[in-house]
């Protein structure tokens with residue numbers, strides 16, 4: 375149980391299924407950072423450690439830009455579609471379009487900052503409303519964070535009491551968990567058989583159907599209200615793009631692709647950042663001295679009389695270091711997304727034939743003993759020099775690297791800074807009576823095909 379400013383929050387982290395990560399790191403040590411395993415039908419080459427992961431993702435970016443075939447995703451999206459799983463020309467065009475459209479709707483600009491600050495006020499009000507009763511911060515964080523991407527993509531935010539939206543958020547979490555569970559893995563390995571068998575994988579597909587139906591309904595409404603001279607959001611812009619240019623069918627500006635693209639942004643923009651915020655909450659409760667230093671810096675640099683701004687970052691090296699350490703230690707996408715070799719090549723000493731799937735393990739980089747002074751300790755000092763100035767670290771790859779680096783990195787960084795600062799400016803979070811150390815268990819959801827999805831989920835109740 376935790377207390378926030380005298381309020382109690384119960385905290386029951388779910389079961390801890392260890393440890394694909396440990397397994398892959400240990401095998402990495404044993405086999406010079408590169409080894410292969412058969413995952414179902416296909417052999418996958420695991421790449422571990424900063425040096426080799428960088429070689430695969432950055433130095434050989436062109437050779438490993440595509441993702442391999444996934445039976446789960448091809449059933450959900452029917453082939454080459456969306457932002458995360460698409461390949462080739464479609465992926466290039468859609469990624470470029472998504473980035474520029476998100477910029478048009480505020481990404482990296484003052485308008486986005488104001489939207490996050492406004493959403494934070496709703497979040498603070500919700501926490502205030504608890505008046506000391508136990509409550510579940512996971513759901514609130516999820517809703518608050520999701521509202522930011524929803525404003526850019528759907529053109530609206532959803533109230534914390536909106537039952538339908540809350541249900542959608544639950545479907546997102548549940549689908550992600552199922553995709554990484556044994557059921558998702560069995561479907562990836564034996565789709566032809568699993569298709570006909572009962573099991574939880576069927577819930578995963580029905581959850582995705584419901585999410586798609588939700589998005590489709592919003593798209594239909596947008597179509598009816600569309601004013602091509604005044605696009606309100608990503609969906610409007612996509613519809614206008616579909617109407618205006620005679621596109622190649624391979625570009626993906628069509629009816630079939632709009633829902634997958636919107637859904638990818640909605641899913642990726644919701645779970646990742648809120649899971650990181652949850653970890654931040656746990657770490658700062660566990661290390662009250664870190665929380666105190668963050669609050670001292672917030673009070674000194676921002677104070678109480680004005681809204682925080684992204685430009686404050688430059689004057690808040692300690693807070694910046696804590697947020698980076700939250701991302702490193704939280705390690706929410708430990709396995710990364712799968713890639714496939716575009717041609718015969720080699721990594722390190724190992725020959726990789728064209729068509730081989732590779733998995734550049736981010737966990738092994740974020741905890742690489744050759745790169746971090748105290749990899750297994752939550753230590754904001756990893757990002758500070760002797761004078762207390764913030765320092766960037768090459769092995770900080772929480773958002774991956776190279777051509778398929780997280781498309782939402784800039785947005786996530788902005789959200790994390792502002793939500794974090796606004797929460798910790800107002801509240802002091804601490805463990806409630808009787809709880810000496812909050813537990814730090816987690817669920818690892820391993821899905822090689824769904825890297826942007828959370829791999830550690832808290833259940834507060």
Ligand code: HEM
Nearest residue numbers: 457458642643646647707711773774778780781782786826
């Ligand atoms: C703390 C927050 C986040 C983390 C740690 C994170 C991490 C990642 C990682 C590791 C990848 C895989 C990159 C690769 O395959 O090499 C990825 C991809 C992606 N992320 Fe994020 N992400 C976060 C937030 C977001 C947000 C807020 C959005 C919303 C716009 C987003 C959208 C995407 C998309 C669309 C991709 C697929 C990119 C592509 O394949 O071209 N992410 N993310």
